[in-house]
Amino acid sequence: MAKIPLVAVVDDDEAIRDALCELLMVAGLACATFDGAPAFLTNGVAGHYDGLITDIRMPGMSGIELLDRLRVTAPELPTLVLTSVTDERDRLRALELGARAWLTKPVADDVLLDHLKAALGDGDFLWPEDDAG
Amino acid sequence: MSSRASGETAAPVPAPRELDIADLASESVIIFDTAGVIQYWNPASEALYGWPALAMVGRGIGHLSSRTADEDEHWRLLVQEGVWQGLVSRRTPSGAMVAADVRQYVRFNNDGTPRDVVEYGQRSSSDAAGDGADWHIPDRKMAxxxxxxxxxxxxxxxxxxxxxxxxxxxxxxxxxxxxxxxxxxxxxxxxxxxxxxxxxxxxxxxxxxxxxxxxxxxxxxxxxxxxxxxxxxxxxxxxxxxxxxxxxxxxxxxxxxxxxxxxxxxxxxxxxxxxxxxxxxxxxxxxxxxSEARYRKLVQFMPMALWQVDASHMGKIYAELRGQGVTDFGAYLDEHPDLIELAANTVPVTDVNRAAVEMFGAAGALDLMRPVGYLFTEMPEALRNVMIGRFNGQQNHAEPIKVRTLDGRVLDVQFSITYPKPPAELDVTVFSMVDVTERLSIAAELRQLQADFAHAARISTLGELASSIAHEVNQPLAAIVTNAETSLRWLSRGEPNVEKAKELTARIAASGRRANEIVQRIRGMAAKRSPERVALDLNEVVRESLGFVRHEVESRGIRVTADLGRDLPPAKGDRVQLQQVIVNLLVNAVQALEAASEADREILIGTGLGSDGALNVMLRDTGPGIPPDDLDRIFDGFFTTKEEGVGIGLAICQSIIAEHGGAIAASNPAAGGAAFRFSLPVSE
Known part of the structure; x- marks a missing residue:
C-alpha cells in the first residue's frame, strides 16, 4: 500500500527548518523538525522516518557525527546533507558515511525535491501530482 | 663723555634730510631720546647756548640748568603730556645764564609709546632769566x-x-x-x-x-x-x-x-x-x-591675545536677579536665552592688544572693539558659561573653545577670563586666548593614527571571521529562497493558497531583516569612522560581540558561559571599538581552544563592577594558557604566535582600552587556561 513519505529535518536554524518543512508539505510530503542531532536521536526513532535532511555545523553534535551514528543504528535511512559548509573533507566524509547527496544552501526547490525523490525512490511511496508541472 | 658717533648709534636718529633742514634753521633745534639724552644739536643751538654739538650729543641737558633737581620731574611731565612750552634758564660756557623760550614736543610711535622729544628754542624776548621763571607751565590754558x-x-x-x-x-x-x-x-x-x-x-x-x-x-x-x-x-x-x-x-x-x-x-x-x-x-x-604705561606696554606686547571688556551693565542686571532670589543662573539662562543675546550685542570690547589683532586677522584694534558676540559665534554656550561664572562670583573661568577669526579661520583656543573683583572701581573684565590649534591638531593626528590602526585590526579580525560571517548571512538567505519557492508553488496550484503565501511572505520579510542586521553589524565593524564616547550598556556590547563569533564557537563545540553583572552602570566608550576588543579576545580564545579536546572547550565571559568603581570585563578559556615567557609582551605591537597573524590585535586592544581610560591585563589562572581582564570607567 502506497503511503505519504515522512521526512525528518535536522537544522539548528529555526527559519531554515520551518522553510524546508513548508516546502516538503507543498510537495505533498510529511515532515518532522528537530533543532539538533541529539534531539533527533532521542526523540525520533530512526525507523519512523522515510528520509532525513540534515545540516552539518550544529552545536552539540555535528551532521558528520550524526551520519556516523546512523550508519550503525539506521543504515537504510536515506539521508541528504544540506549545508553552508563548503569544506571538501567534510563533503567526502559525509558521502563516505552514506549520505545520498551533499547540497549547499541556498538550494533550489527542484534540486532538493529531485534528490529526495531519487533517494526515496526505492520505496512504495505515494507522490502527489506535481501541479506546478 | 660720549662722542657724536656713539650718539648716532642710538635708535631714534632723525632722518638725514631732517638734519639738513634743522642745520639751516635759525631757531635752536634739539632732539632728545626718551631718556633725555641729546641725539641732535643744531648750529643755532650752539649759537644760543654756546656749547658745540660735540660737547652736547650723548648727554642730558640738566647740567646746564640751575635747578637740576627739577629736571627729572619736568621730564616725566613732558613725556606724560606730550608737549611743554616755557621759559628756561641755561648756563653758557662762560658761566652766564641765558634765558630761552622753548617748546618741547614728544613724538610717538604707532603703538603709543614715546619715540623722541624735539625742542625748539630761541632767546627769550624778555630775557628775564630769573629764579622761578623756570618750569612755568602754561598748559592750563589748553583745555x-x-x-x-x-x-x-x-x-x-x-x-x-x-x-x-x-x-x-x-x-x-x-x-x-x-x-x-x-x-x-x-x-x-x-x-x-x-x-x-x-x-x-x-x-x-x-x-x-x-x-x-x-x-x-x-x-x-x-x-x-x-x-x-x-x-x-x-x-x-x-x-x-x-x-x-x-x-x-x-x-x-x-x-x-x-x-x-x-x-x-x-x-x-x-x-x-x-x-x-x-x-x-x-x-x-x-x-x-x-607703572600704568609699563603695564600698557606689557599688555600691548604680551604674546597672549587680550581683550578688555566692559560688562558693568550686565553686573547690575546680575545684582538685580540675585536680589529677586535667582540662584541657579544656568537654569535662569535656559529660560531667558535673550539675556545671552543681550550680552553678546551690548557688552563692548573696550581695548585689545596686538596679539589679539594678529590672532583674529584684523586690520587694527578698532575692528575688534565692538560687542563681544563675535568671539562666541562658534560656541554660543561659552558665553553662557562666562556669564554664569560672573553671576556666581568666580574670580576667573577657563575653557577650551573654538573661535572664528575675521578672515574666516576657525581656531582652537584656550580661553580664560578674569572677572573684576568686587567692589571694583573700574568694572574691567579681561579675556585672554591662546591659540592651541596646532597642539590640538597634533593630538588629533595621533588619535587618527590610532583609529586607523584599530580599523586595520578590525578588518583583519573580520577577515579571520569571514567564513563565519558568510555562513551567518547565508542562513537567512537560504530560508528566504526556500520560502519564496514554496510560496510560488502554493500560488501556482489550480486553486492558489493565498493564506499560505501570505504566511511564507511574512517569514521571508523576517529573514530579510535578520540578514540586514548581520550586514549592518559587519558594516559597523568594517567602516572607517571616528571613535565616539557615549554611554553604553556593557552587557549589550558583550552580547553583540558573542553574536559575531557565535558560529565559530558553535561549530567547534565550544561551550560559552556568560556571567553578566546585573544593574551595572553604563560604560563610557565607543561601541564598535569595545566590540572589537571583545571579539578579538574571543577569537583568540577560540583559536587557543583548537588545542583542547572537544569536551574541554569552554569560554567564560563575565562583567562586573570593581571595588574601585570601574567596570570590568573578564574572559577566560580552558586552552593551554599563555606561555609564561610571552606574558610580558603579548600586548606589544607585531607580537604574534600565529603563522598568518600580523600581531596587532592585542596591541590595538590595549591602545583602545587605554584611550578609554581603562587598563587591560593577561594572566594564566591557577585553574588553567588564559585569562584577560580589562577595566573601563563608568559614564558620568
Missing amino acids: ASWEIDIGGALQKIGEIAAFRRTGAAADRALLNTLGLELVQATRIIDVNDRVMRLVGGNRGRELLVGQSVASFWPIESRTALADLIVDAVTGGTPDVTYRRQMPSDGILRDPLVTVWLPGDGGPPNRVLVAVNGTADDDRSFLYLRA
Missing part, C-alpha cells in the same frame, strides 16, 4: 576738549531734570546712580589732542570715538559731569556755559569742567565739554602713570 553725543542719554537727562523739579533730588544715592548711567549712555564724537594724551594713551583718536565717555572719565567726577550736562540741556541756550571746579582726580589737578551746547547749527543732541587744569604732578600719581 582738554570733548564733543559728545547725548542722544542715548536723553531719557536719563529727563529723569534727573524731573527729580530736580519734584525735589526728590534729595535722594543722593539714586541721583548718583542716574548720573553714572547718563554718562555711560553718552558717546564720544570727537576729542582734541590733549584728551588723547590724558586718557587715550596717545594711541590715536579712533580709539576713543564712538565709545562711552564713561570709559575714559574718572568715576569720581562722572556725576558732576552728568549734572553739568543736565544744566546745559535744561538751560537749552547755545553757547551758555556751565562750569564747576572738580576735585583732583589723579589726571588733572583741580580741573575746571565747562559744558555748553554748541551754537554752530550742527546736528542735535551734542554738547561740548572743556576741561582745564594742570596735569597732576603728584609723585605717587606719576608713579602710577609710569
Whole structure:
C-alpha cells in the first residue's frame, strides 16, 4: 500500500527548518523538525522516518557525527546533507558515511525535491501530482 | 663723555634730510631720546647756548640748568603730556645764564609709546632769566576738549531734570546712580589732542570715538559731569556755559569742567565739554602713570591675545536677579536665552592688544572693539558659561573653545577670563586666548593614527571571521529562497493558497531583516569612522560581540558561559571599538581552544563592577594558557604566535582600552587556561 513519505529535518536554524518543512508539505510530503542531532536521536526513532535532511555545523553534535551514528543504528535511512559548509573533507566524509547527496544552501526547490525523490525512490511511496508541472 | 658717533648709534636718529633742514634753521633745534639724552644739536643751538654739538650729543641737558633737581620731574611731565612750552634758564660756557623760550614736543610711535622729544628754542624776548621763571607751565590754558553725543542719554537727562523739579533730588544715592548711567549712555564724537594724551594713551583718536565717555572719565567726577550736562540741556541756550571746579582726580589737578551746547547749527543732541587744569604732578600719581604705561606696554606686547571688556551693565542686571532670589543662573539662562543675546550685542570690547589683532586677522584694534558676540559665534554656550561664572562670583573661568577669526579661520583656543573683583572701581573684565590649534591638531593626528590602526585590526579580525560571517548571512538567505519557492508553488496550484503565501511572505520579510542586521553589524565593524564616547550598556556590547563569533564557537563545540553583572552602570566608550576588543579576545580564545579536546572547550565571559568603581570585563578559556615567557609582551605591537597573524590585535586592544581610560591585563589562572581582564570607567 502506497503511503505519504515522512521526512525528518535536522537544522539548528529555526527559519531554515520551518522553510524546508513548508516546502516538503507543498510537495505533498510529511515532515518532522528537530533543532539538533541529539534531539533527533532521542526523540525520533530512526525507523519512523522515510528520509532525513540534515545540516552539518550544529552545536552539540555535528551532521558528520550524526551520519556516523546512523550508519550503525539506521543504515537504510536515506539521508541528504544540506549545508553552508563548503569544506571538501567534510563533503567526502559525509558521502563516505552514506549520505545520498551533499547540497549547499541556498538550494533550489527542484534540486532538493529531485534528490529526495531519487533517494526515496526505492520505496512504495505515494507522490502527489506535481501541479506546478 | 660720549662722542657724536656713539650718539648716532642710538635708535631714534632723525632722518638725514631732517638734519639738513634743522642745520639751516635759525631757531635752536634739539632732539632728545626718551631718556633725555641729546641725539641732535643744531648750529643755532650752539649759537644760543654756546656749547658745540660735540660737547652736547650723548648727554642730558640738566647740567646746564640751575635747578637740576627739577629736571627729572619736568621730564616725566613732558613725556606724560606730550608737549611743554616755557621759559628756561641755561648756563653758557662762560658761566652766564641765558634765558630761552622753548617748546618741547614728544613724538610717538604707532603703538603709543614715546619715540623722541624735539625742542625748539630761541632767546627769550624778555630775557628775564630769573629764579622761578623756570618750569612755568602754561598748559592750563589748553583745555582738554570733548564733543559728545547725548542722544542715548536723553531719557536719563529727563529723569534727573524731573527729580530736580519734584525735589526728590534729595535722594543722593539714586541721583548718583542716574548720573553714572547718563554718562555711560553718552558717546564720544570727537576729542582734541590733549584728551588723547590724558586718557587715550596717545594711541590715536579712533580709539576713543564712538565709545562711552564713561570709559575714559574718572568715576569720581562722572556725576558732576552728568549734572553739568543736565544744566546745559535744561538751560537749552547755545553757547551758555556751565562750569564747576572738580576735585583732583589723579589726571588733572583741580580741573575746571565747562559744558555748553554748541551754537554752530550742527546736528542735535551734542554738547561740548572743556576741561582745564594742570596735569597732576603728584609723585605717587606719576608713579602710577609710569607703572600704568609699563603695564600698557606689557599688555600691548604680551604674546597672549587680550581683550578688555566692559560688562558693568550686565553686573547690575546680575545684582538685580540675585536680589529677586535667582540662584541657579544656568537654569535662569535656559529660560531667558535673550539675556545671552543681550550680552553678546551690548557688552563692548573696550581695548585689545596686538596679539589679539594678529590672532583674529584684523586690520587694527578698532575692528575688534565692538560687542563681544563675535568671539562666541562658534560656541554660543561659552558665553553662557562666562556669564554664569560672573553671576556666581568666580574670580576667573577657563575653557577650551573654538573661535572664528575675521578672515574666516576657525581656531582652537584656550580661553580664560578674569572677572573684576568686587567692589571694583573700574568694572574691567579681561579675556585672554591662546591659540592651541596646532597642539590640538597634533593630538588629533595621533588619535587618527590610532583609529586607523584599530580599523586595520578590525578588518583583519573580520577577515579571520569571514567564513563565519558568510555562513551567518547565508542562513537567512537560504530560508528566504526556500520560502519564496514554496510560496510560488502554493500560488501556482489550480486553486492558489493565498493564506499560505501570505504566511511564507511574512517569514521571508523576517529573514530579510535578520540578514540586514548581520550586514549592518559587519558594516559597523568594517567602516572607517571616528571613535565616539557615549554611554553604553556593557552587557549589550558583550552580547553583540558573542553574536559575531557565535558560529565559530558553535561549530567547534565550544561551550560559552556568560556571567553578566546585573544593574551595572553604563560604560563610557565607543561601541564598535569595545566590540572589537571583545571579539578579538574571543577569537583568540577560540583559536587557543583548537588545542583542547572537544569536551574541554569552554569560554567564560563575565562583567562586573570593581571595588574601585570601574567596570570590568573578564574572559577566560580552558586552552593551554599563555606561555609564561610571552606574558610580558603579548600586548606589544607585531607580537604574534600565529603563522598568518600580523600581531596587532592585542596591541590595538590595549591602545583602545587605554584611550578609554581603562587598563587591560593577561594572566594564566591557577585553574588553567588564559585569562584577560580589562577595566573601563563608568559614564558620568
